[in-house]
Amino acid sequence: MIKLTVHESVEAALQKAFPKPAAAAKRALAKYISVVESMLFDALQRGQTPEQRKLGLYAISLDQLANKGGQIGPKKIRVHKWLTDNDWDIVQTVVKGTKFSGQNSQVKLTPLVTIQNDLQIPAASLSAATTDEEIDAYLSGNDVSNIALFDHLYPEYNLEWREDKLRQLFDWVPVDVESVKAYVYWLETESKMIQGPKKDLALRQALSILGIAAVTKGYYLQRKKLSPFGRTYYEGTSVQNVNKELRRAMLGNCWEYDIRSSVVAWKMGYARGYLAASGLDQDLKKSFPATLLYLEDKADFMATVRHYVFPESSPVPKDLRPKLLKQAFTAISFGARQTAKGWLDASGNWTNPALVEILQNTEDRMRFLADDTVKLFIKEQNALDDYLYDLFKKFRPDLLLERYLQTDSGRPSKAKVLAYLYQHGETHVMDIVRQAAMAKGHVPIANVHDAIFFKRRLGAEFKSEIEWQMREQTGNPYWHLTPKQIERYTPRSLNAKREEQEHKDRMAIEQARAVAYYSGSKPV
Template identity: 25%
Template sequence: MYDPITIKRQQKLNRELGTIEVPQAFLDKFPDMKRERAEKYFATYVSAVFRVFVIRLAFTSDGETNVSFEKLFNACGTFNYNKVRYSIWNAFKEIYPFMVVVKLGSNLNSKTNYNEKNTRVKVVNERMLEMLLAEKSPQEVYDQLFTAADENAATAAVHIDMDNLARFIGCTQYELEKAPAEATKLRSKLNSNLWQAQLIQKVGIVTEKKFGAAILPMIESPSAFGRTYYKGLNIQNVSKQVRSAVIGHHYQYDMNAAVFATKLYLYGVAKGGDNALVGSLDGTYTRQYLAEKNQIRNRLAKHCFEGVNLPWDSKVKAIKDALTAIGFGARMQGRTWMGKNGLEGTALADILKSPAVRVTFEQDAWVKAFAAEQIEIEDTILTHAETLDGFDEMVEAIRASNEVNGRVTRAGKLAYMYQHYETFIMDIAVGVMKRYGIEPVARIHDAFIVREKLPDRVLDDVYAEWGLRDYMRLDCDEVREWAEASYKRAIDDAAREQAEHHERMKKAETFARMYAIKKTGVA
């Protein structure tokens, strides 16, 4: 509809403007259209983007998310100009974009292959998107996130610490101010956190007025694979930073390397009980990883990323993710695997993107033995599963969940068993807590959140209920409240002033030394 020069010129103008207003390129394209009519169509476009896109804002990853262009097209509608019909979506999407296409979706109606259902897009024009979100009332946001049916279906709610959330928003905005323009990954993460937090803040404003307390409704969406998920924006699917902002001061308990602990549990059951594993070589490398995971990750990070310019934490995280992928069934060769959230990408290639790093990782002797052991454990678990009474029901549940082709795969069976037993194990832990009158604030699959640190006697009872298995342990992380952005700014200012002072002193010393040499002629 527009030539490339017009598009580029208008997009530059959008960046320079401080308001959301009808693009000049549209007015030039339709010169006989009244201004009020043009503004009406632009408002329709912006509202449609908001209605469809606001829900997806909560689920951005690296600045990308999935949207339905069909929904956007239909939501915008059409208009007539000089007896020609035009699409409102097509009239504005290029000259006032909020997103660009990364990968066109197939529009498959599939729950198990969600990333192919809609088009993958990258968020652009973050500043205008921020303005759009800011100008929408809390009630408008709430109505888009939660329908009346959803609200009535809510089985639980998480209290929102509005003061802590406001401090987090301020800190995130400050971090965005500091972040260099070229730090795209960091900025995408910060923007995603900011959008999630601002959406929840608006939800809190509405629920505080409506129910007398700021809460985030939790609408259950049970999975056939055993887990309980929640619809829409919820405490499970926000980032850990936003979760900490919403809940405030708390303690989070995660099962140590949950996938491997659960697999060893199933392996022991298949072998006739854990006593059959004690003193044997079965599960040697998996047990070692559970006992020495930090040392193993650090060694592999140093070995595999030698000479690679990457932050140390990123190296360790990549190794952790690669080992976890192997635990979930990823193979060294390129193929998909069933991860925590369903069918994941092409095995290790999506995690260790550098071929050199990946080859070094795959050729490490410990990694080879570890990966081979995972196959042995999985084979034993699946063979044992076929002897169980509920095997046929499991197969049918997996078949029904795969709406694409109904196939029952090895990865699907492993994911089904893992998630059921993960839920079973964590139900035991929560049940013990409730006997002591302790209610979890929230559950996140292999983790739960509580307000106060659990007493040792509670943990002892949990471990006893788990059969005193030495590899099944809970890691505790205390999460504190967020500080004011002004506090962080003051610390940064003080650090900058100190650095500037050191630089001035260094220059003064250099000047004094040069002056002494000039006066005395002695170096």
Template identity: 25%
Template sequence: MYDPITIKRQQKLNRELGTIEVPQAFLDKFPDMKRERAEKYFATYVSAVFRVFVIRLAFTSDGETNVSFEKLFNACGTFNYNKVRYSIWNAFKEIYPFMVVVKLGSNLNSKTNYNEKNTRVKVVNERMLEMLFAEKSPQEVYDQLFTAADENAATAAVHIDMDNLARFIGCTQYELEKAPAEATKLRSKLNSNLWQAQLIQKVGIVTEKKFGAAILPMIESPSAFGRTYYKGLNIQNVSKQVRSAVIGHHYQYDMNAAVFATKLYLYGVAKGGDNALVGSLDGTYTRQYLAEKNQIRNRLAKHCFEGVNLPWDSKVKAIKDALTAIGFGARMQGRTWMGKNGLEGTALADILKSPAVRVTFEQDAWVKAFAAEQIEIEDTILTHAETLDGFDEMVEAIRASNEVNGRVTRAGKLAYMYQHYETFIMDIAVGVMKRYGIEPVARIHDAFIVREKLPDRVLDDVYAEWGLRDYMRLDCDEVREWAEASYKRAIDDAAREQAEHHERMKKAETFARMYAIKKTGVA
């Protein structure tokens, strides 16, 4: 798979293709420099870029990602030529580019600035990076992803199903072969999935040799807002397709429309208990959404995207994301909202990009009532929060997390409360499971993964611990193993042969009719 012979063969191939060579423009600019020295600087440049992209390429969107030019500048270092100091980064970045700037960033640390975007770039030399990746040994990649300190800090690990992961990689490579060049979004998604999977595959090779089992180390990074995140490449931040490839056959349980269920829970507490909501009109539209979310999403997708040439699934997902954004505090005309990953913008305009679609969505009577109800629920929750003993501590935690200006916003308070209660609710569910000897394979905020389907008695106990609230339910999704790429190829070949056969039969029938008309003169 990634044995030394394969790696050396890839390095030889890269050299033969002439793609990893010092640019002639550099040699021309510094004619008195020895070639060995020029190659050393070029190798430094390539290595620095690869170290940045080894993880970034796993999370590109439409071929774009965020990087820090300051870090690249420092990582490359400098050299002297004829008593003049030059930056290695500046010397190569334009004559041998791996990226083009989309939007120049501030180079601030994203942890201290919710609005930090760093420098947005579009990758322009993916083929080279893929070749570099292929010639890197698993140990080299592992060392760039995990330090010794990371290993010691790892509090958990996820077992990697290496066979299933290999099948997924094969299937993704096959899908890339089929994907037309103009399908840029699809190809970007497939490339991102492939990069994530291949990174984890190399991690698995190293950990299997090192620890006796293929595992993905999970290094906790707790948030002041209540959630537990993980550093670097982890089971939370990969795509759901890659997650399924890593874990293999499993069952994933998600809280039904978690943001709205959690808000109703907090709303009930603020109102003096859930009984205060029963029989009242409070939370009517939110409860309706929890009970009929698929029907509501489908109706809005059909209504808002009428006449728009877009796949049905994409329409429904856009509506789902827009409603979720409103649930997290996005305003119809707002600029930003406190999403699952911090302050995000520009509210609905980033989700429903078509002005016509957005206006239709915003003017829908149900959406208007639903959005107004969210504001009323949030106002009630925040007013109640101010009466609680821990309110001052909450405010200080939010202020401390915003090191840029220390502002404590409405969106920040809502996100803090939501994420703490989300964690509290899911801790209860996991606690019930553990009483039955069931350990989750992984937790992803408002979801958890287990190997076997939970018995009804376990779910009943979870719901009982949740206070038998009818709006707090777990949706179960069985995720099966991936098939071999050859199986997919055989299915596609059979479908193509059948289509070609139908076309031949159609032509034969047309020919027969024309022949009969010619012979008989009767149409």
């Protein structure tokens, strides 16, 4: 948690301005500080940009701070306003946000306050540790701070809520605590690729997970956030938004099953309907050769495209090329623009098309878009996109009036409609997977959109049975589940390492003594 220490002069000034009741100033300032601490904590959990980190800035809502920060005096003056108007403010606005842009203000702490972050490991503390007990002391926190963190994130548990209500609010995820500790140790002492703000965010998330798991005896609570698009998201830190390595550490040894090429497979479920509506031949291989090759032999498809897009002269590292191509085809599947020209969004920020962000080398991107296979794939995807959008306009015109399916200017958004349809379809088919697995005693430990995690492997025969149910219940023959084994971070034991070295040292001394004895020399 965040702990702020405010200079005593602030309370003295507030007490002088509002002397009665006697303890009013103390209580009002304590409440205000508590709100600031909470907002700074949330800002850090969202992550800081490099600029914010460098300048010590935090993104918070000043309107919320003013409203939640309390009032004082007979005229009910807001504490935030009084502190600001009288030059006793503890947060100073650097860049003011606006309601129009929906952006928070950028603020920094004034010299009147100091900050202590319990979710931050002292510099070089882990690398300097020599025992397991020292590492545990750094990573496990203390009972007081862990309970404070829990109470901040889950205030509902201080109320007498029923279990069924709490299940509606939260998903519980089992945490491999020792694996997460090993991940943090690796991140602090060995990791070279993740640095700066990304590393800071990963550490805060990992320490939050450890803090909550300490209170719940091995579980992390994820607050559900239902989307009108059909998905279940989570507020704050969750298995969905942590990096893959932290997710691996968090879940420990388990099995991940995700839908292979999910959005493309989902669209192809409507291919025969498109052909019938268009009066075309029902031969799918004739109308969708590129898409079918992508689904049925993705490795060959990608290798062929990669050969033409990335020549030896390409500056893109070879091991990165498959990942970029996968991202590019996923972007196309979601209707990414082929143009290289960016645009200004409603907030005045410049936005580049997804393909420009993915394939940043201009020559590689031009070769990608000029490739015959890619052009055919795009053509086929566009045909399915148009068909699905027309179906939606015909059967659900009422939903086109919903703000979440419109552009900033208020017009229906084709991209949002397609995302809406896909995410509802994704949720439906993943519900089938969950129900089929649970019927055989396989309870999911975590869900990430088109991926699901189990402690035990499902087995090839059972996986095939689930895939059959996915296809049978949705009428889509293109659903496939891809299994992947996840392995925990192996805990490090400094004690064992030290004891092993001490044993080697003793053996070396004994050997030296034996050599000296038999050679007639004076023993060591």
